Amino acid sequence: MRFVPLAVAGLTALALTACTAGKEAAPSLGAQPKPSGTASQALPAATLELWHGFSTDAEVKAFEDAIAGFNKKFPQIKVNATKGVQDDQITQSIRGGKAPDVAASFTTDNVAQWCRSGSFQDLTPVIKQDGIDLTVLPEVSRTYTEFEGKRCTMPLLADAYGLYYNKALMKGEQPPKTLSELTALTKKLTVRDANGDIKVAGFVPSFQYYENSPSHMGPMVGATWYNPDGTSAIGSDPAWKQLLTWQKELVDWYGYDKLEKFRKSLGDEWSAEHPFFKGKVAMILDGEWRNAMIAGDPKAKDMDYGTAPLPVADDKPDLYGSGFTAGTVIGVPKGAKHPQHAWELVKHLTTDTGSLVTLSNALRNVPTTKAAMESPDLAEDANFRTFLDIFAHPKTSTLPANVNSVFNQEALSTFLARWEKGAVTDLDAGLKSVDKQIDDKLKLSGG
The missing domain is CATH 3.40.190.10 (Periplasmic binding protein-like II)
Known part of the structure; x- marks a missing residue:
């Protein structure tokens, strides 16, 4: 790929914010650009x-x-x-x-x-x-x-986000490709003490755990954030309900209180105390940069681990290989x-x-x-x-650009914290309430 000079064109910029009156021309990116x-x-x-x-x-x-x-x-x-x-x-x-x-x-x-x-x-x-x-x-x-x-x-x-797995803890098991396989393997690899407290987690399903944000996990089921008109699709896209139903069943299998006790006992995500480094979690959702952190940690660099795409919904096998x-x-x-x-x-x-x-x-x-x-x-x-x-991968997705991106993510994350705790009795109504928060904010922002 090389660059060929075409017609001259400058850049202009609108006023900084909607509340700033008038328009102001930004400097041109060059009157006579050259190859x-x-x-x-x-x-x-x-x-x-x-x-x-x-x-x-x-x-x-x-x-x-x-x-x-x-x-x-x-x-x-x-x-x-x-x-x-x-x-x-x-x-x-x-x-x-x-x-x-x-x-x-x-x-x-x-x-x-x-x-x-x-x-x-x-x-x-x-x-x-x-x-x-x-x-x-x-x-x-x-x-x-x-x-x-x-x-x-x-x-x-x-x-890019995928699955990391500790080969020693996996005991010869292959990384899961579907959510049902992830559930089964999580249960098989989880170790509890005599009181039922978690010593080793196969996989931590909490949305409050490190990189388990809804934006990172949504692609596992092909969930969409917005309708074509920019309004929220969270309450109408059945993929969100599919993801949350699967996630809550696994949280309940652990026991919410037991899972929270374990999660809060874990080391800092950005330190040598990361639970994956310490052999406390067998499988994690994480970004590509974790490879470098493992290699750079004297205590973790010799860990035998592997990476794979994230598991996907059982009824959407074409998503496998993609991610966020x-x-x-x-x-x-x-x-x-x-x-x-x-x-x-x-x-x-x-x-x-x-x-x-x-x-x-x-x-x-x-x-x-x-x-x-x-x-x-x-x-x-x-x-x-x-x-x-x-x-x-052609089906890899991202969080679509939105003027209220941070607010929208926080609205959904706040709801998900209540959901996994068991404080939400009607999932459909709860997701619709998230839609309303997002759409009301959109109206205030001028659509």
Whole structure:
């Protein structure tokens, strides 16, 4: 894939929020954009401000290495990278007229709001004029980087979610492919003491356990979040009821109080005390980055474990091999001082195979182009390959962009905590109540 200059097109941005009066033009991404081969000669010297959320020494170095590749193409462009920046800081900087030239976010939750408000500039014109073929990206990554026809971000590495299993605890059992197989194996592998307390859990079904969020587990049954008009589909999609019914039966088998006692006794998810490392849980739902955490932990690195796609609903075998994905996104905020230079940096970080492979090898996240996933320079083994395959699976899904994404997830998660506790007597009515909360919030947000 190379870039071909097409018709000149600039970027414009809407006012920052719906409550801000009027419209304000954002800087153009270049009056005469050039193809990659000559752009380094066409652009004047500049210093770019790049904000990102990476914070550890290894993460920061990986980003610096990727930027070094950009500097070889554009030696006249200096990049000042600021680490550990969160979304609210990015948003506030834009509102205050002090936006960086480029900003990266760990989450897709704010993409819809950034695209709709014009906080991040629509990249569609420059993508077209540079001849970038977006089909090099899996469809799912294209969906979580745009909203309402505006592509205001590009994907920069991805997370994919699958099943990790401790081979010693599995005792020769194969990873389950269906929910019924997961239930049976969970019961077989669970160990209790004389009082019935859980010593080893086959699988923890609680939605409050680490990565067991509804967004991560929903793809196991093909659950949908929204109707075509943007209203909530949680109460009308039977897949949610299917997932919750299965989950509650397994919670009840453990005993809610026993399960909660066990869950609350477990170590921190981000420490060496993770229960999977300690042999306290045989199977877990987790992201591809857990491979790197296992390899980096002196006490866990020799653990014999495997990875597989998540089990799926028994009546939906075509879903097997897929899962949930989201990832880091990057774009050019409104008010960037050097938008053309910024676009060249975004383009390099998100489409250059060498850059993506460098980042993936260092951070152990999934690279987001097909060329990078197939690169012979990509460091992989069987356990990491699982997540590359999940990410590329045609039925892998994500949480669709929504202006109230965080609120909607919290509304459902709050309900699920009550559900698994046994405080919900009517599941259908409860899910409809979640719909109402989400739809009422949507109306307040202007649809």
